Amino acid sequence: EAGVAQSPRYKIIxxxxxxxFWCNPISGHATLYWYxxxxxxxxxxxxxxxxxxxxxDSQLPKDRFSAERLKGxxxxxxxxxxxxxxxxxxxxxxxxxRRRGDTEAFFGQGxxxxxx
Amino acid sequence: DAKTTQPNSxxxxxxxxxxxxxxxxxxxxxxxxxxxRQLPSxxxxxxxxxxxxxxNNRMASLAIAEDRKSSTLIxxxxxxxxxxVYYCILRDVAGSGNTGKLIFGQGTTLQVKP
Numbered sequence: 720e721a722g723v724a725q726s727p728r729y730k731i732i733x734x735x736x737x738x739x740f741w742c743n744p745i746s747g748h749a750t751l752y753w754y755x756x757x758x759x760x761x762x763x764x765x766x767x768x769x770x771x772x773x774x775x776d777s778q779l780p781k782d783r784f785s786a787e788r789l790k791g792x793x794x795x796x797x798x799x800x801x802x803x804x805x806x807x808x809x810x811x812x813x814x815x816x817r818r819r820g821d822t823e824a825f826f827g828q829g830x831x832x833x834x835x
Numbered sequence: 836d837a838k839t840t841q842p843n844s845x846x847x848x849x850x851x852x853x854x855x856x857x858x859x860x861x862x863x864x865x866x867x868x869x870x871x872r873q874l875p876s877x878x879x880x881x882x883x884x885x886x887x888x889x890x891n892n893r894m895a896s897l898a899i900a901e902d903r904k905s906s907t908l909i910x911x912x913x914x915x916x917x918x919x920v921y922y923c924i925l926r927d928v929a930g931s932g933n934t935g936k937l938i939f940g941q942g943t944t945l946q947v948k949p
Contacts, residue, residue, distance in 0.1 A: 826878030
């Protein structure tokens, strides 16, 4: 089966600019996650969707970050305006069900963002 | 969120077994123990998971202590391609309000020497 697709793979922007990342999860997966991974650290969960509804966005900096998952399939994560500390890899993952502890999550390759 | 503790780094020789420990003393009865690994410049990938019994798959084995307060990921014969960061995660999806999220810690960086 096709994996989780993310684009772009790399992005360089200047601070105060805006940027958007796109994720296409595995077909049929209801749960979608966005993570931020700063160099040398483990991934940090930003937001979790169940279908097109937000389940958890407690770690999302809502003054500058936004995310949507229209129609419960693809998702977009946006940063506006970007800060230097937003430089990180942004990972998207999907899972078939959030209610089953024995299901695995599948991750995309990530988008490496550099803010200069 | 239930917390896990892992050593920051470990070394192994190629073709030898590797035992990666994880402590999770505050584990609840409904937490599943998941292991993921992250190769350089890749997204994390699933390795194995278990609830109470030991588990085996083509990648690894998972040994779970009887009291479930610790677990060990076992790579039977390490190869150079196993060099990665290994994350031990507790995933609880029971009860209302639980979201099934995967919370990553710092993980264990495994170095494999030829």
